[in-house]
Amino acid sequence: MTESDNRHEVSVVTDGREIESYKQEIACLKQLVVQLSEIVLRNVMKQGQDRKSEHP
Secondary structure: OOHHHHHHHHHHHHHHHHHHHHHHHHHHHHHHHHHHHHHHHHHHHHHHHHHHHHOO
């Protein structure tokens, strides 16, 4: 195995770890988007109910 091959192998391993790290970050961000969407939806529904109660 040449030095170039060895560097390539290390690079591939590092890339694999980075990809896994990115996948975990993406999963976390997706969960945050879901939570924010739920909060927004609750607020929109609450505002709609508040408007109904103001104008019966």
